[in-house]
Amino acid sequence: GESVGLHLPTLSVQEGDNSIINCAYSNSASDYFIWYKQESGKGPQFIIDIRSNMDKRQGQRVTVLLNKTVKHLSLQIAATQPGDSAVYFCAEPNAGGTSYGKLTFGQGTILTVHP
Amino acid sequence: NAGVMQNPRHLVRRRGQEARLRCSPVKGHSHVYWYRQLPEEGLKFMVYLQKENIIDESGMPKERFSAEFPKEGPSILRIQQVVRGDSAAYFCATNQGGDTEAFFGQGTRLTVV
Numbered sequence: 173g174e175s176v177g178l179h180l181p182t183l184s185v186q187e188g189d190n191s192i193i194n195c196a197y198s199n200s201a202s203d204y205f206i207w208y209k210q211e212s213g214k215g216p217q218f219i220i221d222i223r224s225n226m227d228k229r230q231g232q233r234v235t236v237l238l239n240k241t242v243k244h245l246s247l248q249i250a251a252t253q254p255g256d257s258a259v260y261f262c263a264e265p266n267a268g269g270t271s272y273g274k275l276t277f278g279q280g281t282i283l284t285v286h287p
Numbered sequence: 288n289a290g291v292m293q294n295p296r297h298l299v300r301r302r303g304q305e306a307r308l309r310c311s312p313v314k315g316h317s318h319v320y321w322y323r324q325l326p327e328e329g330l331k332f333m334v335y336l337q338k339e340n341i342i343d344e345s346g347m348p349k350e351r352f353s354a355e356f357p358k359e360g361p362s363i364l365r366i367q368q369v370v371r372g373d374s375a376a377y378f379c380a381t382n383q384g385g386d387t388e389a390f391f392g393q394g395t396r397l398t399v400v
């Protein structure tokens with residue numbers, strides 16, 4: 173089965189609210205995770221990544237939290253905007269692989285932002 | 288990333304025909320990865336190629352599917368004798384190998400009628 177997966181398939185928020193998207197993984201040896209945003213009709217776009225030696229990493233309006241104890245990570249988007257509406261995936265490089273191009277993706281969460 | 292070019296963007300084929308999907312990497316990238324995405328699902332890895340070599344084809348069906356990345360020109364994903372179940376979006380990603388970021392193209396949406 174998949175080593176990454178998501179708790180909630182859809183999330184609807186009002187513009188300006190904060191959004192939290194969750195992801196669970198099963199392999200305790202996983203050491204690197206990436207969040208992607210995929211807009212309708214487009215390819216996945218890198219948002220932010222985190223390594224297992226970190227608990228938190230911040231970007232512009234986005235924060236990723238990693239809880240290795242329960243094998244869970246989350247993506248937080250502050251002050252969500254209509255342009256944030258997309259499908260969000262967590263992904264990890266293939267376990268034991270040597271290339272960050274071979275990825276295992278979670279199912280995805282559809283984020284809809286209402287103005 | 289705008290640097291990865293896939294064409295065509297949309298492709299319609301009748302059952303039994305062949306589909307050829309092309310991926311031109313970001314300049315300087317010699318590693319290509321193909322993925323398939325069914326509606327409402329995540330991307331599934333198919334095959335990993337480095338110039339003229341298939342590195343990992345563990346996600347590619349054994350029948351009807353093949354991939355190449357010649358010394359010159361784009362990478363090609365070829366699907367022979369397409370069936371309706373092949374209808375999906377096919378994405379390629381490219382990088383410089385190792386732990387370098389991979390950039391995705393906009394995808395080819397294949398519809399088999």
